[in-house]
Amino acid sequence: MWIEQRIWTARDGWSVSGSRDGAASLVLYFAAPGSRPAETILTDLRQAYGDAPILGCTTGGEILGPEVIDDSVVVSALGFARASVRVTAHDLSDMSQSRDIGAALAQALAGPELRAVFILSDGTRVNGDSLVAGCLGAVASDVVVTGGLAGDGPRFQSTAVGCDDAMRPGRVAAVGFYGESLSIGHGSFGGWDEFGPPRTITRSAGNVLYELDGEPALDLYKRYLGDEAQGLPGSALLFPLSIRPMKGDAGGEVVRTIVGIDEESKSMIFAGDMPTGHLARLMRGNFDNLVDGAGRAAEAAAVVAAPCLALLVSCIGRKLLMGQRIAEEVEIVADVLGRTASLMGFYSYGEISPHGFTSKCELHNQTMTITTISER
Known part of the structure; x- marks a missing residue:
């Protein structure tokens, strides 16, 4: 070769x-x-x-x-x-x-x-x-x-x-x-660190996330991002979500990044599925x-x-x-x-x-x- x-x-x-x-x-x-x-x-x-x-x-x-x-x-x-x-x-x-x-x-x-x-x-x-x-x-x-x-x-x-x-x-x-x-x-x-409480995905459709703990997902995410929210969806790359089944162990976690947002429906579009019932948690990077x-x-x-x-x-x-x-x-x-x-x-x-x-x-x-x- x-x-x-x-x-x-x-x-x-x-x-x-x-x-x-x-x-x-x-x-x-x-x-x-x-x-x-x-x-x-x-x-x-x-x-x-x-x-x-x-x-x-x-x-x-x-x-x-x-x-x-x-x-x-x-x-x-x-x-x-x-x-x-x-x-x-x-x-x-x-x-x-x-x-x-x-x-x-x-x-x-x-x-x-x-x-x-x-x-x-x-x-x-x-x-x-x-x-x-x-x-x-x-x-x-x-x-x-x-x-x-x-x-x-x-x-x-x-x-x-x-x-x-x-x-x-x-x-x-x-x-x-x-x-x-x-x-x-x-x-x-990966190498990312989780922070904040785990939240349940309460409404989603495929790779579109609508609600976390019954609250509009985009609203909740913006609160965490603060001033960084003005740069969405690009700024979301710095704060991905980890998701796992409700009863899954840490080894089954995958990380999801936002590729788009919908202000009208207050939803977030991800590169992969965000299954209803899974737990989601914010992440941040450690060099x-x-x-x-x-x-x-x-x-x-x-x-x-x-x-x-x-x-x-x-x-x-x-x-x-x-x-x-x-x-x-x-x-x-x-x-x-x-x-x-x-x-x-x-x-x-x-x-x-x-x-x-x-x-x-x-x-x-x-x-x-x-x-x-x-x-x-």
């Missing part, structure tokens, strides 16, 4: 690192919104890698090696000796289609040697929980499912995904990895814990085979909270995985990975999620 990486910036154009040995099996890219026209990115990559499958999305920030970058396009091209890949995509016009599209993607990729599925989805039009559930229902239980929701910085206006075509909104795409020679690792951890969480994710995802590509999908909320210290979470991942790992990733509106405690694949928010790919 060989890995070649590229980065485009307005100042330097394209820069290339790594080594190429033959035709590319797969090309992955993550691009800052507005950094470079989608059609131009596709043309550039076609010129470099011919007819290899190409998959990419917009971001809230890019990762290449141990660095966090803005306003760039980062690329990893892979060449497998024995393994193979296949890509597929569907367009999404309404959140209600999320489960069906997840199932359709998985069915298109199904095969006896399927080892893993990596999903990239529009980040503002999808119900990530339903998308994941649909995918899991159509693949074998031993298939690793990971990925992320495309980003648009802190704006939450428009995200885009491309699959052998120019990126566009409303797109959901996936790549399947096939072959016994593959080693696939995964890890996902040291967030960095430690990234390191734990890397430890879980580490594989023996080398070289490997490490795909990092971290939440835009972590980036906004940590500011200039955000590089620390990538640096610790690089330290844990070592020099034989080539890192690339993006800051997202949602992370898809098996849970760090339950091993059940779910949509996460505010986590560092890592998928490692290597060939024995």
